[in-house]
Amino acid sequence: MAPFWQPGRQRIKMNEIRSKITRILADKLALDESELRDNQKFYDDLGVDSLDFCEAIVDVEKAFNISIADDEAERLKTVGALIAYVEKNTHYHNFLQVA
Secondary structure, three states: OOOOOOOOOOOEHHHHHHHHHHHHHHHHOOOOHHHOOOOOOOOOOOOOOHHHHHHHHHHHHHHHHHHHOOHHHHOOOOOHHHHHHHHHHHHHOOOOOOO
């Protein structure tokens, strides 16, 4: 999977981050993107096991060229929490613009 950040790209919209994470999760969990909601809990609502969750985190880390510490990952209980974490903790947040 190619990194989300590409040289020469100046602005990234917040909905692009959301869309990329949603695609990653849908692919990993064999779901349709439209089935994913911010308030869904990975383990309780989506039936994710610990291996699937770890693999999804690794895919997000690669896509956004970030590192999510294990203790931080454990606190990311919902789809929305993961999206918010990436929006807040990437170098992209300096370039975000509201659509």
